[in-house]
Amino acid sequence: MVSLAAEAVSVIRSERLLLDGVSFATGDTGSIAIIGPNGAGKSTLLKVLAGLEPPTEGAVTLDRKSLADLPAAHRAQAIGYVPQHFNPHWDIRVRDLMRIALERARLPNILSALDRSLSEHDLEAFRDRWWSTLSGGERSRVLLAMVVATDPPILLADEPSASLDPRCRLDLIARIANHGQTGVCVVVMHDIDLAFRYFDRIVMMNGGRIVADGSADSLFEPSLLDDMFGVRFARSQQDDLRFISAGWPIEGDSDGNEKPG
Numbered sequence: 001m002v003s004l005a006a007e008a009v010s011v012i013r014s015e016r017l018l019l020d021g022v023s024f025a026t027g028d029t030g031s032i033a034i035i036g037p038n039g040a041g042k043s044t045l046l047k048v049l050a051g052l053e054p055p056t057e058g059a060v061t062l063d064r065k066s067l068a069d070l071p072a073a074h075r076a077q078a079i080g081y082v083p084q085h086f087n088p089h090w091d092i093r094v095r096d097l098m099r100i101a102l103e104r105a106r107l108p109n110i111l112s113a114l115d116r117s118l119s120e121h122d123l124e125a126f127r128d129r130w131w132s133t134l135s136g137g138e139r140s141r142v143l144l145a146m147v148v149a150t151d152p153p154i155l156l157a158d159e160p161s162a163s164l165d166p167r168c169r170l171d172l173i174a175r176i177a178n179h180g181q182t183g184v185c186v187v188v189m190h191d192i193d194l195a196f197r198y199f200d201r202i203v204m205m206n207g208g209r210i211v212a213d214g215s216a217d218s219l220f221e222p223s224l225l226d227d228m229f230g231v232r233f234a235r236s237q238q239d240d241l242r243f244i245s246a247g248w249p250i251e252g253d254s255d256g257n258e259k260p261g
């Protein structure tokens with residue numbers, strides 16, 4: 001079991017403060033959704049946790065060892081990262097893309113791991129397809145299959161369901177959240193409904209900071225979430241299932257007082 005932590009991390013790029021003293025730690029297991037408005041710093045935090053963006057201040061540790069000092073293969077085995085966008089510079093077949101990812105993590109039995117992952121994700125038909133010929137949703141599914149093929153204890157995913165139809169979105173998010181039973185998953189997402197339905201823990205970000213971090217149950221109530229997005233969410237709960245959907249924008253006057261809808 002491994003755990004990942006950011007300790008007082010700040011990121012400055014082009015004189016802009018993207019992350020402002022963020023501290024965050026996973027446990028050994030658990031599903032974590034990072035939510036927040038556009039530009040809040042969610043993707044930046046995920047890239048910092050993946051070791052792809054060096055922090056300007058603070059540190060990222062994997063099992064209390066500095067991530068920056070770990071060999072690349074060790075990092076690739078421990079942390080799987082599903083990017084928001086992936087554009088290879090030249091066209092490549094799905095099987096070759098997955099093979100490269102598996103080789104990078106230096107896993108044995110690459111071909112059987114590749115076939116097992118394609119089969120588990122119902123993607124056998126895409127094995128020999130060229131990346132350029134896949135739809136947006138198919139690319140998202142292949143990217144996830146590629147990353148989990150290495151069986152990383154920590155799975156980081158940046159808006160993995162953005163281009164998926166409703167059925168594929170449910171399948172993919174449930175599959176990722178399920179990773180939190182045996183390992184850790186940290187997912188940046190705008191699907192607030194799925195975040196509260198499938199994830200144990202919600203991290204809310206705004207303005208480069210974590211403004212709330214707690215169980216999905218504890219953050220389901222209105223004040224913080226509605227104020228952060230400027231949206232009145234409609235909520236209901238059936239047994240242990242939480243349903244939430246964006247209702248209508250909160251219209252305020254120039255002093256920020258809400259007008260009755």
Ligand SMILES: Nc1ncnc2c1ncn2[C@@H]1O[C@H](COP(=O)(O)OP(=O)(O)OP(=O)(O)O)[C@@H](O)[C@H]1O
Pocket residue numbers: 013014016018036037038039040041042043044045
């Ligand atoms: N290299 C950079 N230089 C300057 N500003 C940057 C750089 N990278 C990101 N930003 C800015 O930092 C802020 C945070 O970006 P980030 O992608 O982390 O936000 P996000 O919460 O993931 O947003 P979204 O929900 O829109 O994807 C944004 O305002 C973005 O424009």
